[in-house]
Amino acid sequence: MRHLRAWFLxxxxxxxKQRSDRAFAEEMDSHLQLHIDDNLRSGMSAEEARRDAxxxxxxxxxxxxxxxERRGIPxxxxxxxxxRFAVRMLLKNxxxxxxxVLILALGIGxxxxxxxxxxxxxxxxxxxxxxDRIVTLASFWKADAGKGQVSSxxxxxxxxxxxxxxxxxxxxxxxxxxxxxxxxGATAEYARATLVTSEFFRVFGVSPEFGREFSADxxxxxxxxxxxxxxxxxxxxxxxxxxxxxxxxxxxxKTLDIVGVMPPSFSFPDRTDIWYPANTIAPETESRGAHNxxxxxxxxxxxxxxxxxxxMLAIGARLEQKYPDSNKGxxxxxxxxxxxxxxxxxxxxxxxxxxxxxxxxxxxxxLANMLLAKAVARTREMAIRAAVGASRSRIVRQLITxxxxxxxIAGAVGLAFAFGGSRTLVxxxxxxxxxxxxxxxxxxxxxxxxxxSLLASxxxxxxxxxxxxxxxxxxxxxxxxxxxxxxxxxxxxxxxLVVAEIALSVILVASAGLLIxxxxxxxxxxxxxxxxxxxxxxxxxxxSDLVSAQRATRFFKQLLxxxxxxxxxxDAGAAMAPPGHAASxxxxxxxxxxxxxxxxAPQAVFSVISSATFATLGIxxxxxxxxNDGDTYEAPFTAVINEALARQAFPNQDPIGHxxxxxxxxxxxxxxxxxxxxxxEYGPATAPSPGIYMPxxxxxxxxxxxxxxxxxxMQPSAxxxxxxxxxxxxxxxxxxxxxxxxxxxxxxxxxxxxxxxxLAIFAGLAVGLALAGVYGVMSYVVxxxxxxxxxxxxxxxxxxxxxxxxxxxTLLLAGAGIVIGLAGAAGxxxxxxxxxxxxxxxDPTTYAVVVALLMLTALGASYIPAxxxxxxxxxxxxxxx
Amino acid sequence: xxxxxxxxxxxxxxxxxxxxxxxGPLHGYGIARRIEQTSGDLLxxxxxxxxxxxxxxxxxxxxxxxxxxSDNNRKAKYYRLTRAGRKQLAKEAQEWDxxxxxxxxxxxxxxxxx
Numbered sequence: 001m002r003h004l005r006a007w008f009l010x011x012x013x014x015x016x017k018q019r020s021d022r023a024f025a026e027e028m029d030s031h032l033q034l035h036i037d038d039n040l041r042s043g044m045s046a047e048e049a050r051r052d053a054x055x056x057x058x059x060x061x062x063x064x065x066x067x068x069e070r071r072g073i074p075x076x077x078x079x080x081x082x083x084r085f086a087v088r089m090l091l092k093n094x095x096x097x098x099x100x101v102l103i104l105a106l107g108i109g110x111x112x113x114x115x116x117x118x119x120x121x122x123x124x125x126x127x128x129x130x131x132d133r134i135v136t137l138a139s140f141w142k143a144d145a146g147k148g149q150v151s152s153x154x155x156x157x158x159x160x161x162x163x164x165x166x167x168x169x170x171x172x173x174x175x176x177x178x179x180x181x182x183x184x185g186a187t188a189e190y191a192r193a194t195l196v197t198s199e200f201f202r203v204f205g206v207s208p209e210f211g212r213e214f215s216a217d218x219x220x221x222x223x224x225x226x227x228x229x230x231x232x233x234x235x236x237x238x239x240x241x242x243x244x245x246x247x248x249x250x251x252x253x254k255t256l257d258i259v260g261v262m263p264p265s266f267s268f269p270d271r272t273d274i275w276y277p278a279n280t281i282a283p284e285t286e287s288r289g290a291h292n293x294x295x296x297x298x299x300x301x302x303x304x305x306x307x308x309x310x311x312m313l314a315i316g317a318r319l320e321q322k323y324p325d326s327n328k329g330x331x332x333x334x335x336x337x338x339x340x341x342x343x344x345x346x347x348x349x350x351x352x353x354x355x356x357x358x359x360x361x362x363x364x365x366x367l368a369n370m371l372l373a374k375a376v377a378r379t380r381e382m383a384i385r386a387a388v389g390a391s392r393s394r395i396v397r398q399l400i401t402x403x404x405x406x407x408x409i410a411g412a413v414g415l416a417f418a419f420g421g422s423r424t425l426v427x428x429x430x431x432x433x434x435x436x437x438x439x440x441x442x443x444x445x446x447x448x449x450x451x452x453s454l455l456a457s458x459x460x461x462x463x464x465x466x467x468x469x470x471x472x473x474x475x476x477x478x479x480x481x482x483x484x485x486x487x488x489x490x491x492x493x494x495x496x497l498v499v500a501e502i503a504l505s506v507i508l509v510a511s512a513g514l515l516i517x518x519x520x521x522x523x524x525x526x527x528x529x530x531x532x533x534x535x536x537x538x539x540x541x542x543x544s545d546l547v548s549a550q551r552a553t554r555f556f557k558q559l560l561x562x563x564x565x566x567x568x569x570x571d572a573g574a575a576m577a578p579p580g581h582a583a584s585x586x587x588x589x590x591x592x593x594x595x596x597x598x599x600x601a602p603q604a605v606f607s608v609i610s611s612a613t614f615a616t617l618g619i620x621x622x623x624x625x626x627x628n629d630g631d632t633y634e635a636p637f638t639a640v641i642n643e644a645l646a647r648q649a650f651p652n653q654d655p656i657g658h659x660x661x662x663x664x665x666x667x668x669x670x671x672x673x674x675x676x677x678x679x680x681e682y683g684p685a686t687a688p689s690p691g692i693y694m695p696x697x698x699x700x701x702x703x704x705x706x707x708x709x710x711x712x713x714m715q716p717s718a719x720x721x722x723x724x725x726x727x728x729x730x731x732x733x734x735x736x737x738x739x740x741x742x743x744x745x746x747x748x749x750x751x752x753x754x755x756x757x758x759l760a761i762f763a764g765l766a767v768g769l770a771l772a773g774v775y776g777v778m779s780y781v782v783x784x785x786x787x788x789x790x791x792x793x794x795x796x797x798x799x800x801x802x803x804x805x806x807x808x809x810t811l812l813l814a815g816a817g818i819v820i821g822l823a824g825a826a827g828x829x830x831x832x833x834x835x836x837x838x839x840x841x842x843d844p845t846t847y848a849v850v851v852a853l854l855m856l857t858a859l860g861a862s863y864i865p866a867x868x869x870x871x872x873x874x875x876x877x878x879x880x881x
Numbered sequence: 882x883x884x885x886x887x888x889x890x891x892x893x894x895x896x897x898x899x900x901x902x903x904x905g906p907l908h909g910y911g912i913a914r915r916i917e918q919t920s921g922d923l924l925x926x927x928x929x930x931x932x933x934x935x936x937x938x939x940x941x942x943x944x945x946x947x948x949x950x951s952d953n954n955r956k957a958k959y960y961r962l963t964r965a966g967r968k969q970l971a972k973e974a975q976e977w978d979x980x981x982x983x984x985x986x987x988x989x990x991x992x993x994x995x
Contacts, residue, residue, distance in 0.1 A: 006940040024932075027909065030957045031928065034910040037953060056928050063929030070933040070940075 010073050024067060032057065078394075082401040089402055090409075096374070097406070100367055103772075104410035104456060106765065107363035109417025110356040112441070112449045116422050117429070118349050119448075120439040122342050127265055129205025130298075135305065136340045137168070137295040137312065140333035147333050149291040151326075152284040154319065155197075158295070158332065161315050164308035168297035169200035170278065173269050176705070177540040177735045179250040180229070180237035180258070188735045190540065191233065191273040193251060195281070203298045204268060208260030211245045214277050218259070225280035227251070228260035233273035249274065252281050253544035269294075281544065288326035289587075289663075296337065309334040341434045347835060348755045355508060355762045360456060362504050362769045365497045368460040369776055371403065372497075375464035376490050382468055396465045403461025404454065411453030415441065418449070428757065430750035463493050494777050499817040501773040505766040506821025506854055507828050512756070512763035513846040514829055514836055519756040521838030522749055528679035528688060529579045530618035534741035535716035536578050537723055539734050540705035549700035550633065555731060556696065556706055560610055562726050568714050573613025574696065574706040578744055582607075582681035584702070588662040588692060590649050592669075604645055604690040605681045606664045608703045611695070614640075614676055616711045624656050624674030631695040638695060639670035644678045645690035662692055665701050670694065683748050685837050709741070716740045755835065767857055774861035778810055782865040786872050794874035806866040807859065814858035818851055825850075893934050895977060898943060898970040901962040906949075908957035909935060935960060943969050 032053050039049030057063070090097045125131045137158060138147040150158075155170045162168070171194050178191035198219050201207060208228060218226040227249045234244035241261045249256045256276060267273075278284055278293075285292050299308055309332075316331030375382075382395055422439055429436055467490045541552035556574055563572045577583035587601030611627040614620075622643060631638050639660050646655050659669035670692075678688035696703035712719055720738045727736055746753075782789070789802055829841040839846070893916075900915045901907060907915070912935075913928045938944045943966035949959045962970070 003941075005942055006937070009940045026956075027932065027958050030908070030955060031910045033955050034908065034951060034957060035928075037955065038914075058927040058929035063932060066930070066933045067936060070936050 007073075010070075011076075021068075024064065028057070028063075078397070079401070082398050083405065085398060086402040086405045090406065093374075096370065100370055100406055101410045101413055103363050103366055103769065104407060104460075105413035105417060107356075107360035108407075108411050108414030108449060108453055108456065109421055110414075110762070110765070111353075111360050111452055112414055112418035112445060113421035113425055114349075114353050114356045115448050116418065116441055116445045117425055117436065117439045118353050119442075119444060121433060121435050122346060122349060124435070124438070126338050126341075131338065132336070133166075133299040133301075134203060134337040135297050135299060135308065136335050136337050137297055138333045138335070138340075139291055140316075140331045142329050142331060147335075150293050150295045151288045151291050152293060153286065153288045154327070155293060155295055157319055158312065158315060161318075162308075162311055164300055164303045164311045165297040166300050167199035167202040168295065169197040169203050170293035170295045171196045171200060171269065172278070172293050173272060175538075175540070176252055177542050177733065178274060179733070180233070180244075181247055188250070188540075188542065188733045190538070190735045190737055191251070192270060193274045193276065194269060194272040195278040196275050197278050200275070200296070203296045204266065205298070206263065206266050209263040210242045211258070211260035213260060215259075219277035219280070221279040221283070223277065223280050225254065225256050225276055226259045227256040228262060228275045229258055230262050230267045230271075230273050231264040232267070232271075234258075234261045251276075251542070253542045253548050254281055288323055305334060305336065345433050345751070347831075348751060351511075351832065351835075352755065352758050352762075355511070355759055358504050358508050359762050359765050359769070360452065361459070362501050362766050362773075364456050364460040365501045365504075366769050366773050366776075367406075367456075368463040369494055369497050369773055371460060371464040372467060372490055372494055373776070373780055375399070375467050392469060395468055399465050399468060400457075400461050403457040403464075407453040407457030407460075410456075411449050414453075415446070415449055418445075425758075429754050431747070432750075463497065467493065494780065495813055498770075498773045498777045498813050499820065501770045502814055502817025502854060502858065503821035503824060505763070505770040506818055506850055507825045508759070508763045508766040509853060510821075510825035510847060510850045511829055511832060512759040513850055514832060514839055514841065514843060515752070515756040515759050517839045517843065517846055518835070518837040519749070519752050522684050522752055525680065525684040525838075527580060527684060527745075528619060528677055531741035531745050533712050533714075533716050534617065535708075535710040535712060535719060535723070536739045536741055536744060537708035537710065537720070537727075538705075538737040538739075539708060539727065541731070541734055543701075543704040546700065549704050552704040553633075553697050553700045555734070556610065556703070556708075559708070559727065559730055560612075563708060563710060563723060564612075566719060566722050566726070568712050568719050570711045570713055571612055571616040572708060572710045573616040574610040574708050575613055576606075576608040576696075576702055576706060578707050578709065578741065579617055579619070579679050580681060580683055580745065580748065582689075584664060585689075586663055588645075588649075588660055588690075590661075591659050593661050593667060602648060602690070604662065604692050606662060606702075607681075607691060607693045608664070608696045608699045608706075609693050610706075613709060616709050619679060620677040622675045622677060624672075626674060627693075627695040632697050633700065635698075637668045637670040637698050638673045640674040640676055640693040641672055642676050642678050642688070642691040642693075644688050645692065646675050648690050660692060664694065665699050668698075670698075684745075685752075752835070752837070767853070770854070771857050771861045774810065774813065774858045775864065777813070778806065778862040778865040779868070781809060782806060782869045786869070789869050790872045790874045790876060793872060799870045802870050802872070803866050806862055806869050810858050810862040810866075811855075814855055817858075818854055821854075822847065822851070892977075893930070894938060894943075895970070895973050897931070897934060897938060897960075898962065898966055898973070901944065901960060902967065902970055906959045906961035908949075908951065908959050910957070912960065938966070942966075 032050075035053035035056065036046075036049045039052055040046065044052065126134065128134060137150065139150050139154065140147055150170060152170065155168075159168045173192060173194040175190050176193050177188040178193065179188045198214070201213060207213065209231065211228070213228070214226050218224055229244055229249070231241050234241040238244045238247055244258045244261050247258045249258055251274065262275075299305070312332035312334055316327075319327045320330065385395060386392065419441060422441065426436055426439055470489050541555050543549040543552045560572055560574060563569060582605045584606040585603055586606065588604045589601055609627070611629070611631075614626055624640070627638065627640065641649075641655060641660065649655070650658070655672045655675060658672050660672055661667055661669055676693070679691065680686060680688050681691060682689065696706065708723070710716065710719065710723065717738065717740065723738075724736055727734055789797075789805070792805075793799075793802065825847070826842065833841050896916050896919075897912055900912050900919075904911070904915060909931055910928070913931050935944065935946075939946055939960075943963060944960045945963050946958050946960045949957060951957050
C-alpha cells in the first residue's frame, strides 16, 4: 500500500517538475541559512560559516540529482526525454519522416488488412454454441482420398451405431420457388430451402426465436411437414418476424405452415431461408449409392475429434463388409465444421498473408537502410553525446525509441489504410468466401497491428543500433562530417539489406508470375462452348410429382418458341445447369444393365436439355442428330453423348444406335442418337469429362428447374425484361433470375483472379521498394566514392569506365539477390502447386522473365547515381584531397 | 578517535522518525544536527543525503511537511511524524531490537557449543 502511494506521488512528480524544483531550491536555501546562522553563533567568520555549511551539505548537484530521481521515476523520465528528442529528430527531417512512415504504413496497412480477413474467415470461432464440438461427417473414398456427400442409409447406420456424438443430422439444400403469406397475386421468388433431420438444430445449439421446432407428427416420414424460416426471410416477406407464425408457405407444389422463426444469427447452410423436415415433401433416397445429403454432428462433451474419427472408421469398415456392392472402399471422414467451411480458401488466404508479410519485410529492409544512412551521418552527433557522458546503452536506447516511435506512427497510418483496404479487399474477393463480410478492425486486429509495428521497429531499428555499437568514438570525433563513414560494417549491412530486398522481391515476383501465367492459361482454355452474348435465365416451376413435373415441361415447351421469336434473339435452349456447372453425375452402363448395380461403373456428367441447346451454346454436333420435338415422354428414350464418352465406352466402334443407361431418374435404356464436342463441365481447370445429354421431356422430374439459355445479337441483358414478361405471361408461379454466361464464367474463376490480382499488387509493391532500395544504396556508394571517381577521371578514366564501375557494383548486388531469391522461390513456389494451372512451379520462362525484370529494375535504379558519377568534376575532387 | 562511519542507508529513515518522535516537528537541518549529536559525533551525516530520505518518507506518508519559521525567524520546511509514521517507527524499532539482539548473541564470545 505504502509503496503504491509512493509510486503514485512519484508518477505525479513527473509532471510538476518545475514547481518542485523551486521548492527544493528553497529548502536547500533555508538549510544553508540555518547552518550559517549556527556557525556564526559559534564564532566563525561569515566566509568560513558559508564554506563550512556548503561542505557539510555535500555536493549540491549530486544531492539534487538523487533527490530528483527519488521524486519522479527515472526510467520514465528518460523515456519521456528520449521521446521528446525522437519527436524533434523526426520533425527536423520531415521529408525523411514522411517517406519512412509511408513506406512502413503501406506494409503495416497491407498486413492489417490481410489479417482482418484471415481472422474473420479462418481464425474466428463460429458463432454457434460451443462451436469446437460441431463437426461434419462425409463419405470418404479411400481410392482417391476424396470426400463426398452421404447416402441416407449410411447416415442412419452412422447415427444409430455411434456413441461419440451428442446429436447428428443430415441436410440437403437447394434453391426453389417459394411464396410466403396468403396474399393473392404474390409472385413466387427464389428461396434457399434446406431439408433437415430432427436433430439438426440441436447440433448447432440453437432454437427458434419465435415459435417452435417441428413436432414429431410434422417430421415423421410422409408426415404433413412444416416450415421454419430465417429471421431475414420472415422480415422480407411478412414484415414483423413474429407475425410469420402460422402463415402458409407455398413451395414445391405443397403448402407448409410456418411454425418457427430462427434468430437473426442463424442461417446455416448457405444463408438458408426455409428449413423443413426431411422425408416429408419428397421421400429420402434409399439407395446406398445415392449420395445426396450432408451430415453435421455435435461431439459428446469430452470426446475428441480423433476418438470420434476412430469410432466412425470402425463403423465404416463394418458397413463395407455388410454392403460390399455399395460401400466397398468407402469410409467416413470427420472434420471440424470450421475447417470444412474454409478448406477451399485457407491456402489462398495464407499465401496472401505470407505475401504481405514479405512486403513488410522488404519495407523494413528499406527503412533499415534509410536509418542506417542517417545513423552514419549522425556518427559525429553520437560521438559527441558519448564524449559528454552518455553511455552506449543510452544512445542505443535513444535510437530504439526513435525506431519504435516511427513504427507506431506508421502503424496508426497503416491502420487508417487498413480501414479502406479491408473494404476494398472484401469487394474484390470471390462472393462465396464464408464469413468474409465479418472482416473488421476489431481489438484482435488492433493488437496484431501493434504487434507487427513493434516487430517491424525491432527489425529495421537493429541495423542502425548495431552500427552505433561498433563505431569507434575517437576516430569519429577526429573525422570531418562528410568523411565520417560508418566504416565497412555499415556498408556491408546496407548491401546485405539490398540483397535481401531483391531476393525477397524475386520470390514474390516469381509467385505472382506463376499465378498470372496460370490465370492467363485458365482464361484461354478451350471450354467447349461459346459463352459470348448468352443470357442465362434461371427458372423453377413448382412441382412435386410426375404429373406436376410434366406440367412444368409443358411450360418450357410453350416458352422456348416464344423466346426464340423475340427480337434480338438468335437462338434459345434450356438446360438443367448452365454448361461448365455440372449439376449431376453418376455411373452409366452400355447396351444392358448388369444384374447387380455396382459402384465401379464408369462415371459421366448428366445433363437434361432442350433441342437447339447445342446450337445456342456453339457445341459442335459431330455425328447424328440433335434432339427434336419428337423426343417426348411417350417416344422411345434417346440420348446424345460427348466425344469423351464415345472414346471411353466405344473404342473403334460406332456409338450411334447403342443403348445407354444411367440412374438420373429412371433406368430406362436410351438410344444414342448423336455425338457432340466435349465441354469442361467442372470449370476451366478440370479436363472435359464424359457426358450424357438427355431431352427434358423424357426426364420431367429433374427438369422442373431449367436455365433458359438465349444467344442474342446485342447485349444479353438488354432482352431480360422481354424474357421476364414472356415468362410471367405464362405463369406467375415461376421465379426468374438473370445472369450471363460470361458473368458465370467470371464467377467461376473469381478465386484465381482474386489471388492473382492481389499477388501481382504485392509483387509490384515489392519491386517498387526494391527499386528504391537499390537507388538509395547506389546513390550512397557514388557519393562516398565521388573523390575516388574524380581521381580516376583525372588520371584518364573515361566516362564509360566510370559507368562500368557503378553498373558493376549494381550487378553484383542484384546478382547476389537474384541467385538467393531464385533458390528461395524454388522452395516457396512448391506450396503453390495446387493452385497453379497449366504451368509448373519450376516454369523456366517465368523465372527468366523474373530475372530480367529485376536486373532491369536494379540497373534502372542505379541510372541516376551512375549519371551523377559520370559528372563528377575531377578538379573538385583533386582540390578536396 | 575512530573514523566516522557513514550513515547506513536503511537506518537513516529510522533515525529520522525517532528524532521527530522525540523532538516534535523539526526542519531538515535540525534533524541532521540532532542525528549527528545523538551519535556522539561518531556518525557524520552528509546533510544533503537527508533530503531524498525525507522525500521518500513523505511519499510513503510517514512524515508530513509544511513551511514555517524558525526560532530566529528563518523560513524553513518543518517535518512532523504522522500516525502512520508513529506505527512504522514502533515496528521498525522492534525489528531493529530483534536484529541486534540476534546478532549480539552470535557475536558474544565463549558461548559456542562444543
